Amino acid sequence: MLGKKRFLILIGLALVLVLAIAGCGGNTSNNSPTASSTSTPASVKTEPVKVVSLVDQVKNTQHYKFFAIQVAGKEKDANYDYEDTCIKCHSQVAILNDKNAKIADFFKGGKYENQTEGITCIVCHKFEGKDMISLRNKGWDSCGVCHTADKPVLKLGGEVHHPQLEMMKGVPIEGGTPMPTFKYSNMKDTFSCVDCHITNSQKHDFMVPGVKATYVPSGIARTGTTLDYDQFATVFKQEKCVSCHADPKPTVDKLKAHQEEIGKKLEELRPIFDEWGKKVETMDKNDPKVKAYNNGKTYFWYVDADASKGAHNYTLAKDCLQKAEAEFAKLK
Ligand code: HEC
Ligand code: HEC
Ligand code: HEC
Ligand code: HEC
Ligand code: HEC
Known part of the structure; x- marks a missing residue:
């Protein structure tokens, strides 16, 4: 597109x-006399x-x-x-x-x-x-100029903010192996964020179809999202998807399973991320537990800040959460 x-x-x-x-x-679709006489039987109510x-x-x-x-x-x-x-x-x-x-x-x-x-x-x-x-800006950059961690290297021990571009590209945390997505490595010049985050004449918010989001009362931060997978499946109706996703069902089922797994793991690790984040502030910075926490924190943060629950890059998200879990295990 x-x-x-x-x-x-x-x-x-x-x-x-x-x-x-x-x-x-x-009503826009029914105002035209031709539309109402040809396509919509009188008994069918359209929104x-x-x-x-x-x-x-x-x-x-x-x-x-x-x-x-x-x-x-x-x-x-x-x-x-x-x-x-x-x-x-x-x-x-x-x-x-x-x-x-x-x-x-x-x-x-x-x-x-x-x-x-x-x-x-x-x-x-x-x-x-x-x-x-x-x-x-073209292609991935039309969104990626802002939806980027904006750092040449994602440093172990550091914070990670809005890393959606890095996640799609498969940029690892410092020391890891790159894990590019199929979309980024094979369709770098023919695909981009807006092929999933579609817009149309009624929608310029770039949320994928089927997302419901909640926000803190001030509106300054998103507290969570749910995805209606049947509605999301409509993205595959685009002409440029059909050659590979003639039947979207297996892909959508896989996406659902991936998001459930990554979402569950994030919620399992979040209490450790929060609780130890406060604890380490008062600890000796040479304590090996401080290092373990900080390393685990970066892996966790990367996946959490990407905010797609693995939809952008399941393999990398899974790898990072395994590493976060291993680091956090050292805190016991
Ligand atoms: C000029 C910088 C900039 C560009 C370009 C940009 N974004 Fe954003 N985007 C932001 C900022 C800043 C926010 C945070 C707003 C917030 O969370 O309150 C945001 C939020 C979002 C959200 C979350 C909205 C929500 O309701 O929580 C989505 C989804 C999104 N952008 C997708 C895109 C897509 C897709 C593109 C490319 C078409 C894009 N953005 C281009 C800066 C940008
Ligand atoms: C293969 C399809 C796909 C591509 C490509 C893609 N996204 Fe997403 N994105 C998703 C899905 C699915 C979600 C999860 C929606 C949910 O469950 O809340 C998501 C979530 C997000 C969110 C969190 C807000 C939300 O709705 O949950 C942002 C921000 C975002 N994407 C931005 C981007 C940007 C920027 C790019 C390009 C660098 C990009 N996405 C590329 C499918 C995609
Ligand atoms: C966050 C970035 C962003 C913002 C802000 C934004 N647009 Fe867009 N707009 C896009 C993208 C990306 C597309 C899709 C381009 C494509 O698919 O080729 C688009 C598509 C459009 C289209 C074509 C729509 C269609 O149905 O084909 C029009 C017209 C348009 N934008 C006008 C505007 C106007 C007017 C504003 C401000 C009121 C605006 N845009 C704000 C990024 C943005
Ligand atoms: C490289 C571009 C970029 C820079 C620099 C940047 N932001 Fe953002 N910011 C974004 C994008 C993109 C989002 C949306 C991420 C998403 O929705 O997943 C965002 C989201 C946010 C949010 C909402 C977070 C949430 O939980 O929903 C806050 C608050 C915020 N930024 C504050 C800041 C502050 C403070 C700074 C400076 C220290 C800053 N931003 C610097 C791009 C940027
Ligand atoms: C050239 C073939 C090809 C085209 C064209 C294509 N895809 Fe894909 N898509 C794939 C492959 C292969 C996978 C699984 C790869 C992977 O797991 O990284 C996939 C996976 C996905 C996923 C699931 C990600 C996950 O969590 O497993 C989504 C969503 C997706 N594609 C959306 C789209 C959309 C939307 C279009 C059209 C705008 C499209 N694709 C066009 C080959 C393609």
Whole structure:
């Protein structure tokens, strides 16, 4: 889909916006006389399709809301470890207009105090003249510029944040063996995140079909997700999947089993990760248990922060959790 469909026609967008502005909250598929007379028998009720403008779609996503929630001209949260680097993935202004912006600029008293826009259209798209937009970054990079651990080496003992790109690539924790996924090693130039995290005229949040997510009350962090596998199976209807996944069932069943296994192991190890995280703070840093914890922590964190419960790379996720478990066993 990407690459080939490089130019996206804005007319579609304009239409959606016009419909939304006109207050057309109703039925799109049945409004056309031909559609109702040819395809839908009178006895079958179809759900009315609510047309949501692209702008509203995006404004409702975490991509947009997050930055506003986090800063929004408020005081800095003293418990929060902000760095100036944070904004290079979180703020439109810092990404596009002012690479030297400092995080303090966005809080009370700063020059961007009132600038709370998160990731908007132009962070991902470029306007290429009249009615044409394209993606600013291609392929895996269209998401991977931000969904990356952003480090050349994933250091044993360190923290790991949003490593979705590394997980797909199969980048090991320092000292391990690379474990690239089939998708990344064999389809590097023909596949990318958005082939599973699909978008369409009703959805610009890039969650895979079938995901339900929950968030902490402030909205600043996701607490969990569930996946409806039947709904997820609809991704395989795309033309570019059928040659290998004519019947999606075995793949979806495998995915379900993988996610159950990885999800269960994460929850089994989480109490140790949390509890010992506090304990080691007061321990002698030469204590071998501190080293064991820190090593285990990195392996656990990698899989946890990827947040796909093994969907991005089951082999690597499993390997990391085995290693985390082995390190944590030394704490007993
Ligand atoms: C997080 C990145 C991101 C943001 C933010 C974003 N888009 Fe997109 N958009 C994409 C990607 C990726 C695609 C899919 C491209 C493809 O499949 O070739 C897409 C597709 C589209 C399409 C084509 C939709 C279709 O059904 O084919 C339009 C039009 C569009 N975006 C407009 C917008 C507008 C307007 C905004 C802001 C209100 C916006 N986008 C925000 C990444 C983004
Ligand atoms: C400019 C940086 C940037 C780009 C580009 C980007 N993202 Fe994100 N993405 C973020 C940030 C920051 C968040 C965190 C928002 C939050 O958790 O509140 C996020 C969150 C998400 C989430 C979780 C949303 C939720 O509700 O929990 C998904 C899924 C996601 N991105 C997928 C994608 C995909 C797929 C692409 C490529 C089309 C993409 N992102 C491009 C920065 C980016
Ligand atoms: C082979 C399909 C596939 C590809 C390719 C893929 N993902 Fe995912 N992704 C998933 C599935 C399945 C989940 C798990 C959904 C769940 O159970 O919550 C997921 C989860 C996520 C999440 C956590 C939010 C959520 O919905 O659970 C983020 C963020 C994310 N993916 C981003 C990315 C990015 C960025 C890329 C590209 C570097 C990528 N994904 C590539 C299928 C894929
Ligand atoms: C390389 C790009 C990048 C940088 C730099 C970055 N973030 Fe993020 N951040 C992301 C992405 C991508 C996500 C979404 C990950 C996901 O949903 O799995 C995210 C998510 C978050 C979340 C939500 C976490 C959750 O549990 O849902 C918080 C809070 C956050 N970032 C704060 C920060 C802070 C504070 C900094 C600076 C110390 C920072 N970020 C630096 C890309 C980045
Ligand atoms: C060239 C063949 C090929 C094409 C085309 C292809 N896949 Fe796959 N896919 C595979 C193979 C092989 C596996 C199992 C490989 C593995 O376990 O890493 C797989 C596995 C998957 C998985 C399961 C990951 C897991 O947890 O085991 C998902 C999801 C997936 N593919 C989605 C898609 C989607 C969506 C498309 C179309 C946009 C697609 N694939 C196109 C070959 C392909």
